[in-house]
Amino acid sequence: MPPPLFATAALLIALIAVAPARATESPSAAVQTLLPLEGGPTVPVWADRLGTRAARVYPRGGSSSYGDFGVPFEAGLVASCSTGTLELDDAGILTCGGQRPRVTPAVTLPSDPSAFATSPVPPVKAGPRAVGSVSRPRLPGLVPSLVGAAVLALVALLLSRLRPQAPETKADPPLALSRVVRLSLAGIIIVGAGLRLWNLGLEPLEQNEFTYVMTAFGHDSGLDVLLDVNAMAQTHAPLPHLIQYALSPLGTAEWVTRLPMAAAGILTLPVLFLLGWRFGRRTFGDAHAAPVALIATALLAASPVHVWYSRDASPYALVTLFAALALLGAERATRGRGGRVLLAGASVLGFYTHYYALHLTLVLYALVLIGDILRGGLRATLPTLASGLAAAAALLPWLPAFLAAFQWSEGHSTAYQRDAGVYHPSASVVTDGLDVVRLLLGLGLPGAFAVGASMAAVLGVALLRDRARIGAILLLAAPIAWFAAFELVNRETFLKSLYGGYYFGIRYGLFLFPGAVLLVALALRSLPGSHIGRALSAATLALLLGDAARQSAAMPFTAKKPDVASAAVLVTRHARDGDAILVGPAVFYQHPWHYYAAPPERRDAQRAGDWMRTPDWDTSGVLGVLTDLVEPWSRSLSSAFVKRVWVVDHTQHLFGRREFSDRPAAAIDAALANAPGGFTEVWRRDLHDVRVRLFERTSAVLAPLPTAPDGRPGLHMGWNDGPFIRGTDPSTAWTRPGRRVRARTELQLPVPSGALTLTLRAGAVPVGPPLLAPTGPATPVTFQVVLNGRTVGPWTVTADFDTVDIPLLPADRGGVHLRFELGTRPAGLLPSDLMLDWVAFTPAPTTRG
The missing domain is CATH 2.60.120.260 (Galactose-binding domain-like)
Structure with a gap:
């Protein structure tokens, strides 16, 4: 059992429980009541407490997702009693012993606040984000989860003491690497490191990266990062944010934000070599261990997908490292040679990096348990059960945070993505499946893909000729088969209902890459030693490495991500008083626009709140940088102060595919076409995957004047x-x-x-x-x-x-x-x-x- 992992996780989550809450009770703990106004009418409000001299109240207004997470009480009023305490009368009206409470500020409230819609996100201020204001108090769910974790840890300890006393098989012999193998491995790692580190800051941050940057670099303490990791970034696991936060003293330059993942990508290479050595030795014998290991390492070093995400601030290279370590532990465990502590530790770290790593954990533990039973019966499973329960104990404390984050995301970030039509309305299983194979093999040229896929199929059949190899192959292939089946069902049911469309993201399967690359390497060594077999293997390897290296070698020198930085500089330089800037879509909750609109010398001093608002130091008179995440386009364009509109929208591509739907861009065009007074396009500039357009209002217009509370215009x-x-x-x-x-x-x-x-x-x-x-x-x-x-x-x-x-x-x-x-x-x-x-x-x- 790995007690440090459990203790670390418990300590981190306990800090959340004892941290001073900047937000108070959520509406689920508040009282829905009626606030009496002067003259007799009442207004429906939330009240945060009763039985006191004063309470915060907030009118129950129109649709507002953030209103369900405590913010209303920080954006509200104060009801107080000069004598007595606040209570509810028989009609459910807030009263001070029969007297009307005093409300401050002494503003006038509408009779029906629900008739007025508001933004689904809370207002923000410059500097650090008030993270507690949008986080549900987690103490009620945290206590039982900590108790459950303690129980699991104790059971794991008991099982580890009850395990069979017979010693396991002797340890693996040390690696005996020849000079050629050592030099080859060093060369592969050096080349792989160069591909991942050279010009790491070449490209601007794109939206998915920026969700991690905001949480990791947008706060002044690690505790704030933990508090905000779910509130700002959908349902992200905390470990990559904390690792990136540790680098925040270096600033917020692109190379700094991406450095941890580049390091993880490089570290994966020697781990994969060791993994390839063990699987090659287990499958073909000692003579084939080094070739299999070198082939697998070279394929991953040159993989365009792995190089891309090693040069990215998102955590997928890190989860790939932990997946390789988990496979290393599982491989040893299935041979009765320990490895369970490594399997548990890598599983916990993988989960705290990305929740999809749990798929690999479940399949590997199932296979190890089956192997235990086949070798020694049910009693032989005790060490594996102890390891699995210890891992579960380390995961359990984060469960309340995960559930709260999912609930928040479902009604906020994902609700926006669904309503804005961010994802594609249709998808092809065949096309997506072929793209998975193409990206896995690292093939970009259409002809190379056809040849490579055919060769891989032939080699795969050859690999399965020997039944003795099935155990090793199953350990690598079962997680892939499980995840493929799961995702086919998941994307047609849960994900489609949650997001309102389809999204193809090879990064979500990157934790399967170590196993997949090993399968390819084993297949290349599986043909008989004839001249034809060797020629076919060599040709396939040359094709795979050549096409992958061709694509990866261009990454340190060719920008492929949306050029938001140039767009921000361009618009900021030419914006003037009366301009509005519409940026869309804000796919992953917050767009990196404000980061790049700031002068470079200001960026390191900025925090999350600065990246979510038009800065106070901007003296250009720009009316604001607006996204439909904050308010509908039509509402932005109805302002009497808007004279010109800059529209910055994305045509973002990833690995040759249009990443997002064109529906948000069409919605911007429709809003401009239907805006009061009309707008005419007068200028445009197409940057890489970003389109900048300038529109001028055709004629000045003012919306019809509404009414004051007393009915006057x-x-x-x-x-x-x-x-x-x-x-x-x-x-x-x-x-x-x-x-x-x-x-x-x-x-x-x-x-x-x-x-x-x-x-x-x-x-x-x-x-x-x-x-x-x-x-x-x-x-x-x-x-x-x-x-x-x-x-x-x-x-x-x-x-x-x-x-x-x-x-x-x-x-x-x-x-x-x-x-x-x-x-x-x-x-x-x-x-x-x-x-x-x-x-x-x-x-x-x-x-x-």
Whole structure:
């Protein structure tokens, strides 16, 4: 049993349990209630606690996936009692002993908040991401999982003590490598290392890589990485993020983010040589061990798929390393020569790298158990059972985090992918199967693929001629057969319903590459020693290595990933005031646009929050970098402030295939075609797998003015103000009670016929990010308004909120533009923010004749 693995996993997850929670209770632990308003109406809200003098409440608004994970209480209001405590009356209404609770800030709430849709992601602020705010508290599920892990560990210890006392077969003899073999192996490893390390930072990060970069390099502590690994990056395992985080002192350059996987890819080569030696010796005898090992190592060193993912920040090269180690342990265990500790350790590390590694673990343990029974009966299985239970004990503590992450992803990241049509609507099993063989063999040329596949089939038949080889072949082939069958069913059922389409990703099967490469190497040595057999084997090997090396040798010198970096520089250099930038699709939750839009000298200081928002230091007047993950395209394009639109969309290819559907790009075009006022394309530039287009609005347009809470023409700030505002906190993507005024807040409003006065209701609230419910006292705020170029005011408003009237001039009838200027706060007073509640136009009184 490997106790350090269990202890390490338990310690990491225990840290999550005792970490101070930045988010409080999730809505599942809250109370749905009704908040009474002045005059008698009630509003449906969540309340985070009862029986206290004050509680955070949040209106139950429109569709919002993040609202199910604790964020509403950080983006809400405070209900408090001057006397008594908050309770529910018989009608389920929140009350203070029969009195109406006081609500701060003193904003006006809509009677039906659910009528207003909001973004499915929480607002973000610059710097580190408030990771706890979107993580469900895991303590309730963590305690039983830790108890279960402890029980499994104890049972494993007991079984290890009960194992048969008879010693296992003697250990394998040490490798006796000739000088030629040693030099050949060294040459293969050096070439493989060069392919994986040279120009490692040549290409910009693509979207899948960036999900790992955001979590690993976007935080200031390893604990934050653990907390955020699932909330930000769908259902990722934590180990690769933590390894990458360890390199964060080196910065965030592309070569730094990819270095751990390059190292893992290089380390896999000597492990595969040892694995090939053992399988070659076991299958053909000592004379064939070195050739099989060298062939397998050379094939993996030149494999375009393995080289690609060794030059990638995603964890697939790392899981390939652990898969090779697991096979090494299983091979020894099936011969009764130990290996179970290695099998358990590699299985645990593989699981904490990528969850698909569990497929390999299950099949290998099943085969080892079968071998135990065939050799010594049921009692001989005790060491394997102990090893498997120890591995399960190390995996169990992460189970609550995995389940919470899957639940979050299902309603958020994957929901976006499904709704946006990111994946292909149809797929061909035959085409995908042939591509798997093509990529596995490393063949790129169509003719080479046909010849290579035919030769591989002939060699495979020859390999199976000797029944004595079946055991070794089964150990390599069974995981492949199991995963192929599983995926055929999985993609037509669960994955299709989850993602709304099909995705071909050879990387998800990369943990099978060590076994697959070994099968090819064994097949090449399986033909009889005749001249024809040797010629056929040599020709096949030359074809495989030659075509694979041709493709891999180009990778350190040829950029193949979407050129988001050039697109960001191009647009940022030419963007100007009144531009919006639409980036799509945000396939894997967050696009690397903001990272590359920042000046290089700023990137190392940025964190996850900076990579999810338009930066404050951007003075170009750009309205924002928007994705349909944050708000629908149509909502972005309805803004009165948008004069031009930059559209940056992907035609991303991977190994000769279009990686994603063209439906998101078509949705952008449809939104532009149907936008108010219309847009005309005036410029375009095609970069590698990225298309940049510039559109200008055909005619200025303002959406019809909605109504203020009292029914007058106007805006209810935070609820129906989207097309008419810019520069507020939070931005228009999110509905929430009130909008905080910032240095560049503006309003653009059409003036109803006959309007004489514009009325603002505003108040002072404590300074804070938009996610936090106000706490503590608010000092008065002084401000003035620049309306159509003339300065009006100043006024001073308090925490009780006040209204100010602005007379309109005849010149204002064509529309009003408002910009806010905040006054200097008196020395010694705590700063407060100005929050807008509503604006309304008052028409001229009607006269009776």
